[in-house]
Amino acid sequence: MPPLVFYLDENFPEVMAALLIALGFEAVSTNSLGRKGARDHNQLLFAAQTERVVVTYNVADFLLLHDAWRDWSAAWGTSPTVARHAGILIFHQDKRGFPVATIAQLIADLVGRSGSLENRCFVWKRVTGWREV
Amino acid sequence: MSATDVVSRVRQRDEARLLAMVEMDPVRPGLERGKLIDYGIPVWGIIAHLQALTGADIEDDIDAVAIAQAAEDYRIPEEAVMAAIAYYHKHRALIDGLHARNADAADRIAKPV
Numbered sequence: 001m002p003p004l005v006f007y008l009d010e011n012f013p014e015v016m017a018a019l020l021i022a023l024g025f026e027a028v029s030t031n032s033l034g035r036k037g038a039r040d041h042n043q044l045l046f047a048a049q050t051e052r053v054v055v056t057y058n059v060a061d062f063l064l065l066h067d068a069w070r071d072w073s074a075a076w077g078t079s080p081t082v083a084r085h086a087g088i089l090i091f092h093q094d095k096r097g098f099p100v101a102t103i104a105q106l107i108a109d110l111v112g113r114s115g116s117l118e119n120r121c122f123v124w125k126r127v128t129g130w131r132e133v
Numbered sequence: 134m135s136a137t138d139v140v141s142r143v144r145q146r147d148e149a150r151l152l153a154m155v156e157m158d159p160v161r162p163g164l165e166r167g168k169l170i171d172y173g174i175p176v177w178g179i180i181a182h183l184q185a186l187t188g189a190d191i192e193d194d195i196d197a198v199a200i201a202q203a204a205e206d207y208r209i210p211e212e213a214v215m216a217a218i219a220y221y222h223k224h225r226a227l228i229d230g231l232h233a234r235n236a237d238a239a240d241r242i243a244k245p246v
Contacts, residue, residue, distance in 0.1 A: 010168075011178030013206035036173030039160050057178050059235035063242075092239040093185040100182075100206050114246060123242045131242040 004111060005086075007047045009056035010036050016055065019104035025111075028052070041065055048085035053117055055089045055107070062088055066121040066133055087117025092125045106130070152223065154216035165227035167220050172209050177228050179203060179217040181235075191221055 006020050008029040020027040030036050035046065040061050047054045056062050066088050073083035089110070091103060110122060110130050121133040155176060158166040168175045183191055186206075187199045195218060204211040221228055 010173055011175050011181075013182060013203075014208040015206045031173065037158075037160065057181055057235075060238040063238050090239070092235055093181040094236075095184045095190065096188050098185040098188075100186075110246065122246065123239050125239045128242075128245075130246040131239075132244045132246050133242055 004117070005050075005052045006055050006089075006107070007043075007050075007052035009043060009054060009058060009062075011057045012055055013100055015100060016104060019101055020107065023104055023108045025108075044069070044085060044088070051086045053087035053089060054085075055091075057091055057093060059090050059092050059123060062090055063121065063123070063133060070119070084119045087119075088121040089117075090121070090123045092123065094126055096126060098126070148219050151212070151216040151219040154213060155220040163227070164224045165231040167224065169209070169213050169216060172207070172213060174207060174209065174213075174217075176217045176220045177231050179207065179214060180221045180228060181232060182206065183214070183218070191218055 003024060003026050006017075006025060006027040008014070008016055008027065010030040012029070014029050014031060017027040017029050017032070030038070030043065035043070038046070040058065044054060044062070044065050046052075054062065066085075069083070069085060089107060091106075106124055110124075111117070114120070114122070114132075123131050123133065125131070154170055155167045156170045157164070158168050158175065165177060166175060169179075180191055183195070183199055183203050186202055187195065200211050200214045200218075203214045207214070
């Protein structure tokens with residue numbers, strides 16, 4: 001099985017790509033692909049078309065996009081094998097102090113526990129851990 | 134002119150220079166969506182990251198270690214992080230509001246993994 005490829009949103013620290021690669025994944029950033037400034041729905045579409053898992057701090061907007069993706073696909077009767085994204089991982093940051101390397105490990109732990117991330121959206125918050133939409 | 138006035142003028146000049154490094158996002162309306170011109174990174178993201186790093190609110194005298202760490206994490210100059218902080222101080226209520234909306238959205242997700 002090829003390694004998962006993560007796509008870091010423009011709000012996410014660039015260093016995360018190197019941390020994920022060190023854990024055996026592949027990772028690219030919006031900036032490294034020259035896509036900074038693209039709208040959120042375009043970022044998700046690009047990630048889906050290139051089979052990359054979105055990683056973002058943008059909770060509200062990507063929850064909405066995931067809901068829309070899922071609901072509109074179902075409403076239009078689109079095949080799940082066609083209308084799929086590779087996954088969305090959302091981190092909510094709080095004010096309790098958190099090293100960035102821990103985020104990479106949390107992603108690795110989720111991948112180990114959850115299997116395929118396709119068409120799934122997960123939110124991490126310190127007090128709850130990972131939650132699935 | 135008193136020494137305090139001089140310090141104040143220098144700070145204002147520095148603030149103006151830092152704020153000039155931030156622009157409105159052309160595709161996402163709202164002052165809370167301001168982003169670093171040269172790097173395309175939204176201020177709110179850097180501030181959320183800084184708050185997570187420091188475990189505190191972003192006050193005027195945020196420590197230099199946290200600024201250096203954020204700069205390293207985002208691969209941007211420390212001056213760019215300081216620009217984000219200056220912009221945050223100017224539009225704090227709006228950016229805090231965006232953070233609060235994200236927190237509320239995260240709280241709605243109940244299904245454990």
